[in-house]
Amino acid sequence: MGSGYVHVTINKGKRSSSATSYLAPKYLKRPNLDVVTNTVVTRLIQTGEFKSLPAFRSIEVARNSSAPFKRLFASKEIILSAGVIGTPQILLNSGIGESSELLAVGVKPTLQLHDVGKNFSDQPVARASWLVNSNDTIDNIVRSPELQARYLAQWKTNQTGPYAANNGSHIIWGRLLDNSSIFQTHQDPSSGKNSPHYELSALNGGLVSTENENFLTLACIVVSPESRGNVTLATSDPFDPPSINPNFLTSHFDIFALRESIRKSMRLFSAPVWKDYIIRPAGLLQNATTDEELDQFILASLEPGLHGVGTAAMSRKGAKYGVVDPDLTLKEAVGVRIVDASVMPYVPAGHTQAPVYIIAERAADLIKYFWHS
Numbered sequence: 001m002g003s004g005y006v007h008v009t010i011n012k013g014k015r016s017s018s019a020t021s022y023l024a025p026k027y028l029k030r031p032n033l034d035v036v037t038n039t040v041v042t043r044l045i046q047t048g049e050f051k052s053l054p055a056f057r058s059i060e061v062a063r064n065s066s067a068p069f070k071r072l073f074a075s076k077e078i079i080l081s082a083g084v085i086g087t088p089q090i091l092l093n094s095g096i097g098e099s100s101e102l103l104a105v106g107v108k109p110t111l112q113l114h115d116v117g118k119n120f121s122d123q124p125v126a127r128a129s130w131l132v133n134s135n136d137t138i139d140n141i142v143r144s145p146e147l148q149a150r151y152l153a154q155w156k157t158n159q160t161g162p163y164a165a166n167n168g169s170h171i172i173w174g175r176l177l178d179n180s181s182i183f184q185t186h187q188d189p190s191s192g193k194n195s196p197h198y199e200l201s202a203l204n205g206g207l208v209s210t211e212n213e214n215f216l217t218l219a220c221i222v223v224s225p226e227s228r229g230n231v232t233l234a235t236s237d238p239f240d241p242p243s244i245n246p247n248f249l250t251s252h253f254d255i256f257a258l259r260e261s262i263r264k265s266m267r268l269f270s271a272p273v274w275k276d277y278i279i280r281p282a283g284l285l286q287n288a289t290t291d292e293e294l295d296q297f298i299l300a301s302l303e304p305g306l307h308g309v310g311t312a313a314m315s316r317k318g319a320k321y322g323v324v325d326p327d328l329t330l331k332e333a334v335g336v337r338i339v340d341a342s343v344m345p346y347v348p349a350g351h352t353q354a355p356v357y358i359i360a361e362r363a364a365d366l367i368k369y370f371w372h373s
Contacts, residue, residue, distance in 0.1 A: 001175055001196055002172070003172040003173070005169065005170060006166060006168050006170060006201070008165075009353070010164070010165070012159055013155065013159025013160060013163075013164035014159060014164075018356075018360075039061050039062070039063055040063070040064075040238070040239065041061050041090055042062055042090075042093060043059070043090060043093045044060075044080070044096070045058040045059065045060055045094070046058075047073070047335070050335075053333055054332075055334045056334075056335045057073060057077070058074070058078075059071070077335050077337055078335060078336050078337070079339055079363075080336060080339070081339045084308040084310070084311050084341050084342045085242065085308070087311065087338060087340055088117035088311040088312055088342065089231065089233070089242045091116045091117075091323075092107065092116060092233045093233065093236075093238045095110030095111065096111040096113055096116055096333075097109075097111075097112075097114075097116035097117060098112070098114045098116070099112050101232065105234070107236050111333055113323055113330075113331060113332065115313060115322055117230050117231040118228070118230050119228055119310040119345065120228060120229040120230050120244075120246060120247070120309075120310055120311050121228055121229070121308065121309055121346065122246050122307055122309075123221050123222055123223050123225055123304075124222050124225060124249060124303075124305065125219050125220065125305045126220045126262060126301045126302055127203075127217050127220070127301055127303070128217065128265050128266075128297075129206045129281070129282040130215060130216050130217075130269055130282055131279040131280055131282050132216045132279060133276065133279055134277065137205045137206075137216070138162065138204055139206055139215060140214070141162060143211070151163050167203050167204060169202060170201075171199060172199065172201075172202075172268075173196035173223075174197065174198050174200065174261065175190070175193075175198075176197050176198075176257060176260055180260070182256040186226070186251075186252065189224045191224075195349045196350075198220065198222055198261035198264075199219075199261075200218045200219070200221075200265055201218065201221065202217070203217040204216065216269075216278070220258060221261070221305050222258050222261070223348075223350060224347075225248075225251065225257075227247050227251045228247060228250075228310070229245045229247030230245050230311075231245075249302070255298070259291060262285075262294055266281070283297075284296060284297040307347055307348075307352045308352075309342065309345075309347045309352065310346070311323075311342045312338050312340075313342070313344070314344070314345055315331075322345070323338070324337075324338050324343050327366050327370070328366065337363065337367065339360055340359070341359075343359065344359075
C-alpha cells in the first residue's frame with residue numbers, strides 16, 4: 001500500500017504523551033482537579049439503584065494491600081480509564097462480569113455482564129533481523145556503557161542525540177493479495193480495500209547485544225488480527241495481577257498474514273539496491289523458506305504489539321453483548337462511563353495512541369452534553 005516516515009509525539013527531545021499534555025502543570029493547578037499518586041483503585045462500589053438499575057458512584061482505594069482502604073464518592077458519575085488490562089480488572093474485582101467466573105475466584109457478583117475481560121485483541125509482532133555492513137546502528141549503544149553514558153549526558157544537557165528520537169524512522173503498510181488462499185476459508189478482517197493487513201516497521205538495530213555485529217530489523221505486525229484473548233482474575237485480591245491471555249495466532253488468518261509479511265520483508269531486502277548493505281538474515285530467519293520453518297521463527301520471536309483493545313467493548317444500545325453503550329456508559333447500570341482503549345471492539349489497523357485521544361475528546365463532549373442538558 002505504501003511507506004513513509006513514522007509519526008511520533010516528541011516535543012523538544014521529550015516524549016509528548018497524554019500525561020505530559022493533558023496533565024501539564026497549568027492544568028494540575030485547577031481547583032477542581034486532584035491527582036493522587038501511588039494509589040490503587042481496587043473496586044467500584046454500588047451505592048444504590050436508579051430506575052431498577054444498580055448505581056455505582058463510589059470507589060475504593062488503597063496504597064497497598066496492608067494499607068487502610070478508603071472510599072471516594074462521585075456526585076455525578078465515575079469515569080473509568082484504567083486501560084485494556086486495568087479496566088476489566090477493576091470491573092471484575094467489583095463483581096461486574098460473568099457471575100460464575102467471579103464466584104470461582106471468590107468475588108461476589110454485583111452485575112452480570114458476560115463480556116467484561118473478553119474480546120481482548122492485540123497485534124502480534126515477529127521481529128525479523130538482518131546482519132548489515134555498517135557500524136552506525138543502535139547495537140553499538142546497546143553494548144557500550146560508555147556510549148550510553150555519553151548520549152544520556154548529551155540528552156540531559158540539550159535534549160538532542162539518539163535519546164531524543166524514536167529508533168524507528170520508516171513504516172510500511174501492506175495488504176494480502178485479493179487472491180490469497182486464506183480468503184477461501186476466511187473473510188477479510190480488515191475494514192476495506194484501503195485498510196492494511198500488516199505493518200513493517202524499520203528499526204536501526206537488532207534485538208540482542210553481540211560483540212561486533214550490527215543489524216537492521218523489520219518488526220512484522222498483523223494489524224487486523226482475528227484472534228481474541230481475555231483478561232480474567234487469578235484471585236480475589238485486587239493487588240494480585242490479573243491473568244492475561246492474548247491468545248495469539250489462534251486464527252489461521254493471523255498466522256498466514258504474519259508469515260506473508262515476513263516473506264515481503266525478505267523480498268524487499270533481496271532487491272539489488274541493498275547488496276552492499278545487507279549481508280544475510282539473522283538467527284532462525286537465515287534458513288527459513290518453508291511455511292513450517294517460518295512458523296518456527298514466528299513462534300520463537302513472537303511478542304505483543306502493545307496495542308490491546310476490546311476488554312470492555314462497545315456495542316449498540318440495547319444489545320445483549322458488549323460492556324458499554326455508544327455513549328460509553330456501562331450497560332445495565334448507572335454512574336459509570338469507560339473511556340480508554342478497552343471500549344474498541346476491534347483494534348484499529350494502525351496504532352492506538354491517536355484513536356484513544358479521539359475517544360477521550362469525544363467522551364468529554366458527551367459528558368458535557370449529558371450533564372448540561
